[in-house]
Amino acid sequence: MTGALIELDAVSVVHRIRSSSLFGHDSVHALTEANLALEPGQTVGVVGESGCGKSTLAKVVVGLQQPTSGTVRYQGRPLDGMNRAERARDFGRDIGMIFQDPATALNRRLAIAKIIRDPLDVHAEGTPAERADRVRELMSLVGLPDSVADAVPSQLSGGQRQRVAIARALALRPSLLVADEPTSALDVSVRAQILNLLLDLRERLGLAMVFISHDIQTVRKMSDRIVTMYLGRVVEEAPAERLPAAARHPYTRALFSATPSLLETVEPIALSGPVPSATAPPSGCRFRTRCPKATADCAASLPPLAIADDSPGHTYRCIHPEIPHTTGAPA
Ligand SMILES: Nc1ncnc2c1ncn2[C@@H]1O[C@H](COP(=O)(O)OP(=O)(O)O)[C@@H](O)[C@H]1O
Ligand code: SF4
Ligand SMILES: [Mg+2]
16 A cells, blocks of 8 residues: 555564473464554554454564564565664654553653653754753643652552653654553553543644554544454454444454444354464464354365455455444334
8 A cells, every 4th residue: 555654564473482392392373464554644453352463563563573474664665674773763763652551661760751851862852951841842742740750650640650651652753653552551540531642642743553452442432443353363454433333253243242332233242262372373264263153164264355345445354254234223
């Protein structure tokens, strides 16, 4: 796709780990042949249960994880064709990331102002006075009072710490913010505040965002497009407003079934048992061991990428897809 900020082209990440058998190795298929295009100003939500490869995808997008195979392009340029200086100057500073737990993501010994200033120091951005001004501006942008500038992270609440992490991620004015489960470690009472802050910042700064959560409701609220991942594979990609009604993949439907109020008349799909091991994923469709619609054909080969004809930009991998539920006034 042209004009994409970041593109993933058949990106796989395989980890080699020591196996339980003597001297052996196992391969963990954390991410398998992922294709994704991130447009400027757009939010892509990534959803799936724990262990489905969401964080691996996030780390590939920000350059923290090297793909085992496939290509990542930033503004059309392959990342592996850039030297270190180019990567840091062009790509690194254009992408910010926030993590699940701000308590561990922040250096506990440093004052808040210093934590936020760090990227400006590393990239030698402006004069010391300009950096101090920018830190004050960033603190106000994320709703932190001046009074916490000299505090250390342990003196702040979880919500305030996540605000510090957001300020630091935005210090170099990136075009893209990757947020990996940014509210999962926070008290329920402050989650909405942080989500609203992210929505507000996205509008004000024109940010593109990758928003990751295991909670499909949150992802739906935050995103323009939703990518459903299962066991390292992207199994469906759809415009957010088309879900859950037009979900084709049983796994997407199952994730929504955990919050039944949204489904209304749609038949819920229950998820039973855990996600299988990523060291030996099932053949064919990886969801088949938990899918109520699975047939022998589902084990034979990877379901081809299908296009939902009623919904532009909506693709899925399932050979027995759900029938879209027409929304609107009940009959
Ligand atoms: N460094 C690593 N070494 C071995 N396995 C890993 C590593 N990182 C992730 N994995 C495995 O890859 C799979 C996907 O992990 P992850 O991307 O963290 O999923 P999610 O964020 O959706 O929970 C999991 O099975 C996980 O255990
Ligand atoms: S391809 Fe088969 S196993 Fe996979 S989601 Fe579709 S029906 Fe279920
Ligand atoms: Mg994760």
